[in-house]
Amino acid sequence: MANKPLDGSTAVNPGITRRSLLKWSSLAAAGVAALGTTGCAGFNESTSPVGSDVTAEGGTWIPCSCWADCGSKGFNKALVKNGEVVRMGTDQTHEDSPDCPQLRACARGRSLRGMIFGADRIKYPMKRKNWQPGGGENAHGELRGRDEWERISWDEALQLVSDEIKRVIAEYGNEGILMPGGVPQRLGDFELGRMMYLMGGCLEQTGAVSSGAWTEMAKLIGLTENTNDRMDLRKSDLIVLWASNPAWSRTGAPTYDYLQCKNAGVKFISVDVHYNATARALTDEFIAVRPGTDAAMLIAMCYVLLTQDDPENDPLVDWDFLDRCCIGFDADHMPEDADPKDNFADYVLGTYDGQPKTPEWASEICGAPAESIEKLALEIARTERAAIIMSPAPARTGSGAQLCQALLSFGAMAGCLGKPGCCAASDAGHAWMQGGWNTLHKGGAYLGSILKDTVGAGELYIGNPLEHKKVNVNQMWTSIVNEEPYIGLDGKEYENPAHLIFDRHENFLNQGPGTMLGIEAYRKMDTVIAANIVMTTTCKYADIVLPVTSMWERYGVFEQAYREQMIWTSQVCEPLFECKSDLEIALALADYLGVDKQLLAPNSEKQTVFNTVAEAKVLNKDGVTWDNLVTITESDIQELGVEGTPQEGLVPILDLKRDGIYTIERTEDDGRNYVPLKAFREDPEGNPLKTQTGKLEIYCKAAVEKSRSFGFVEIDPIAKYVPPTEGYESTFADWETKEKGEYPYQFLNLHILRHSHSTFGNVPNLREAFDHPLYMNPIDAQKESFETGDTVLVTSHWGKVLRPVLVTDIVTPGVVCMGQGAWVEIDEETGIDKAGCSNVLCGPNLTSMGYQSWNTCVVRVDKWDGEPLAPDHLWDAREVFKED
Numbered sequence: 001m002a003n004k005p006l007d008g009s010t011a012v013n014p015g016i017t018r019r020s021l022l023k024w025s026s027l028a029a030a031g032v033a034a035l036g037t038t039g040c041a042g043f044n045e046s047t048s049p050v051g052s053d054v055t056a057e058g059g060t061w062i063p064c065s066c067w068a069d070c071g072s073k074g075f076n077k078a079l080v081k082n083g084e085v086v087r088m089g090t091d092q093t094h095e096d097s098p099d100c101p102q103l104r105a106c107a108r109g110r111s112l113r114g115m116i117f118g119a120d121r122i123k124y125p126m127k128r129k130n131w132q133p134g135g136g137e138n139a140h141g142e143l144r145g146r147d148e149w150e151r152i153s154w155d156e157a158l159q160l161v162s163d164e165i166k167r168v169i170a171e172y173g174n175e176g177i178l179m180p181g182g183v184p185q186r187l188g189d190f191e192l193g194r195m196m197y198l199m200g201g202c203l204e205q206t207g208a209v210s211s212g213a214w215t216e217m218a219k220l221i222g223l224t225e226n227t228n229d230r231m232d233l234r235k236s237d238l239i240v241l242w243a244s245n246p247a248w249s250r251t252g253a254p255t256y257d258y259l260q261c262k263n264a265g266v267k268f269i270s271v272d273v274h275y276n277a278t279a280r281a282l283t284d285e286f287i288a289v290r291p292g293t294d295a296a297m298l299i300a301m302c303y304v305l306l307t308q309d310d311p312e313n314d315p316l317v318d319w320d321f322l323d324r325c326c327i328g329f330d331a332d333h334m335p336e337d338a339d340p341k342d343n344f345a346d347y348v349l350g351t352y353d354g355q356p357k358t359p360e361w362a363s364e365i366c367g368a369p370a371e372s373i374e375k376l377a378l379e380i381a382r383t384e385r386a387a388i389i390m391s392p393a394p395a396r397t398g399s400g401a402q403l404c405q406a407l408l409s410f411g412a413m414a415g416c417l418g419k420p421g422c423c424a425a426s427d428a429g430h431a432w433m434q435g436g437w438n439t440l441h442k443g444g445a446y447l448g449s450i451l452k453d454t455v456g457a458g459e460l461y462i463g464n465p466l467e468h469k470k471v472n473v474n475q476m477w478t479s480i481v482n483e484e485p486y487i488g489l490d491g492k493e494y495e496n497p498a499h500l501i502f503d504r505h506e507n508f509l510n511q512g513p514g515t516m517l518g519i520e521a522y523r524k525m526d527t528v529i530a531a532n533i534v535m536t537t538t539c540k541y542a543d544i545v546l547p548v549t550s551m552w553e554r555y556g557v558f559e560q561a562y563r564e565q566m567i568w569t570s571q572v573c574e575p576l577f578e579c580k581s582d583l584e585i586a587l588a589l590a591d592y593l594g595v596d597k598q599l600l601a602p603n604s605e606k607q608t609v610f611n612t613v614a615e616a617k618v619l620n621k622d623g624v625t626w627d628n629l630v631t632i633t634e635s636d637i638q639e640l641g642v643e644g645t646p647q648e649g650l651v652p653i654l655d656l657k658r659d660g661i662y663t664i665e666r667t668e669d670d671g672r673n674y675v676p677l678k679a680f681r682e683d684p685e686g687n688p689l690k691t692q693t694g695k696l697e698i699y700c701k702a703a704v705e706k707s708r709s710f711g712f713v714e715i716d717p718i719a720k721y722v723p724p725t726e727g728y729e730s731t732f733a734d735w736e737t738k739e740k741g742e743y744p745y746q747f748l749n750l751h752i753l754r755h756s757h758s759t760f761g762n763v764p765n766l767r768e769a770f771d772h773p774l775y776m777n778p779i780d781a782q783k784e785s786f787e788t789g790d791t792v793l794v795t796s797h798w799g800k801v802l803r804p805v806l807v808t809d810i811v812t813p814g815v816v817c818m819g820q821g822a823w824v825e826i827d828e829e830t831g832i833d834k835a836g837c838s839n840v841l842c843g844p845n846l847t848s849m850g851y852q853s854w855n856t857c858v859v860r861v862d863k864w865d866g867e868p869l870a871p872d873h874l875w876d877a878r879e880v881f882k883e884d
């Protein structure tokens, strides 16, 4: 198929040449750090080029997409000169100020060239040499990940893929086709999944990834996943960053916003497993806890308030709020059909189970000193405006559901809910959720996501016809490898008949729990197809690999950044080699599979982007009415080559396309404030929540029912501390005598600056800039006789990895930490992963709400007697077809 013609708009460049691509390939392969500037996490001044030097340098700045799912959204621009991307730039559309910060690009965004033009870029369709269609012996499944590749034509690839899809559906039904990662409902990357939906469905993966237990619990208990607006938080007196490290995992504005709070006099306290970068930069106090034990600590904090409350002289408990707005705090506020004895206050006091949940009780579990637990509880309760902001990380543990309940219970007691400057909330892992996710702008098919309930999704939305036959991520590989049934969404057991895996916009073999089990499952398949930009783990273990264009090679995207920005990025270069977009691949396959192309893709990419931009709206300062984002004229419509209607808006559409970014100017009193639960607090009857009782559910029957419907692990209706599978308790052979067991360390994985999940994991200069060690406390290192730089072998129930150890007291004793997202690199003889992929260690332990519990994993660490690891930025790239 011919490359897509460029649309002729002013912002598009004629494209980079093959010659210049090769130049970049060799640079990236050699690990030369020639790719742009570094530094960005909020505080650094950017040294990036400015828009004004466009003409001086004779090139064109093009707003270019960074598609990584990093929870932030930096603004990137590429300077294209003589068909080559020569520099990277960032937001220069307005002066940088605390109220209106520029949307700076991060080190990863500035290194995009290393990925797009890197040596492991997939260039052609290819097939694994010893694989043949038809399943069974023909597949030589055991050779997946270690076979050779041969280049095939697109025609051959499409024929093989469509024949296998048809054969597997005929033999095993639609659920014979497994799509890991779930089918995203985002315009521009969902077409391969949509194609399967139109063919009768496929077996899809379920199970929350990012938000852990919050994904289900937030709705059930009524605590939103949104924190207050960044301006509102400046009015706090105290912000407790609980398990929160935005300097690493919400790069860009959030840490800078917190700095404005600090400048405004807010005190910061951090509660975390490791003394993280944000804590080091912002906080006045740090409390170390063990992974997965926060619920115990919060419950003990409730105990402190309950037992020390003195309504006259030292009021600690917000009784009025508990009375008006909550269900289940004490025996007088229970749902009618519940046993009054099951109330939360009596559990905390130990009235019926004989165990008061004292700070001493919690301290033994969470590791924080009892005095610190007591002090923190009292300080929050005595502070007029206190906010507790929690990342979802501790909810990605085995006791995640209980943690959500515990945060609600303590937050409600301490008077943190529904008031300016106060909150108790999860920030949902994504910077743009901070302050209410879609409260400042809205738009066509909600800015690119066609979820059932979002604005403009309309008839575009279709669901998977196999509604219930979705396999939970924690059973996805085990049901295949052990040939055991999985529990579907309707709570019934089903056999997993998957014979074909189709990987698209994800890398779940690397990013889902139990990578070693995943490899076994892959090797049992008839056929594995993977469509990707670079030679990821899923591609490495596939049979047919389809080369996909990056966003730089496509028309563009329009999306939300933080709460205040909308970004429109454009095409930077022509599609490289033989790459096609998912949309083009789906449309090409539709011909072979007999799928209706009009239903598959009602609009062209260009028209879809235009529609989304045209429908985008911005909230006015009255907080009620909305303005169109763009003005569109007849001549704009012609110039863009789309169908549309002229309209009035805030900026001319072509200006937005050229600049790439629209920023809503903010001031502290601009009427766009957001305080979660404010209206509810003021009038709970008039503004009931969408919970079963309309109130905040400290006692939540719906959560029990929900956990039953998953069929994995049932929970209690109130926050109780329950030792999770592979939690702290599991590090002991004998809890009473505290004798350590076979896996004596808790393992924690972090979202690190080096990559966004596995995206960017292959870029040598990022590998060089940000290390990827196993962090260990000096006390433990001394016990084990390790020194910084030693190569160590980390072993869990699920697999083994090698890492250089970094001895540092930023990590709590008894815990070892490592980044997540490294591209697994298994030594076929030993079965050991030398890249340090965290999912080789983290297993698919079943959880109450079906989410993943990466941060409850236990390991042992041994000295490695083999060859020490070489620095990974010097490793060979996964280059399949070398260019001469």
Ligand SMILES: Nc1nc2c(c(=O)[nH]1)N[C@H]1C(S)=C(S)[C@@H](COP(=O)(O)OP(=O)(O)OC[C@H]3O[C@@H](n4cnc5c(=O)[nH]c(N)nc54)[C@H](O)[C@@H]3O)O[C@H]1N2
Residues within 6 Å of the ligand: 069, 070, 071, 072, 209, 210, 211, 242, 243, 244, 245, 248, 249, 250, 251, 271, 272, 273, 274, 276, 289, 290, 291, 292, 293, 294, 391, 392, 393, 394, 395, 397, 428, 429, 430, 748, 749, 750, 751, 752, 753, 754, 755, 756, 757, 821, 855
């Ligand atoms: N650089 C980078 N940024 C990213 C991503 C990435 O891959 N790379 N991924 C993005 C995505 S999709 C998501 S969902 C978010 C996730 O972001 P988060 O949910 O915030 O996850 P982390 O950044 O791993 O962890 C945040 C902090 O929680 C601490 N922590 C972990 N477990 C516990 C616990 O049980 N108790 C306590 N008290 N602390 C704990 C960690 O030590 C860390 O300091 O990050 C986003 N940001």
Ligand SMILES: Nc1nc2c(c(=O)[nH]1)N[C@H]1C(S)=C(S)[C@@H](COP(=O)(O)OP(=O)(O)OC[C@H]3O[C@@H](n4cnc5c(=O)[nH]c(N)nc54)[C@H](O)[C@@H]3O)O[C@H]1N2
Residues within 6 Å of the ligand: 067, 068, 069, 181, 188, 189, 209, 210, 211, 504, 505, 506, 507, 508, 511, 512, 513, 531, 532, 533, 534, 536, 548, 549, 582, 749, 750, 751, 756, 757, 758, 759, 820, 838, 839, 842, 854
């Ligand atoms: N152990 C452990 N595992 C984790 C986590 C953890 O904390 N610990 N965090 C989890 C979290 S929060 C998340 S969100 C997940 C993320 O897990 P994944 O969703 O698997 O994320 P990525 O690794 O970024 O993989 C995205 C892939 O899509 C490809 N891609 C990008 N654009 C396109 C496109 O247009 N078409 C196609 N076909 N491919 C494209 C990229 O090259 C990349 O390989 O990881 C989870 N995994």
Ligand SMILES: [Mo]
Residues within 6 Å of the ligand: 209, 210, 211, 429
């Ligand atoms: Mo995530």
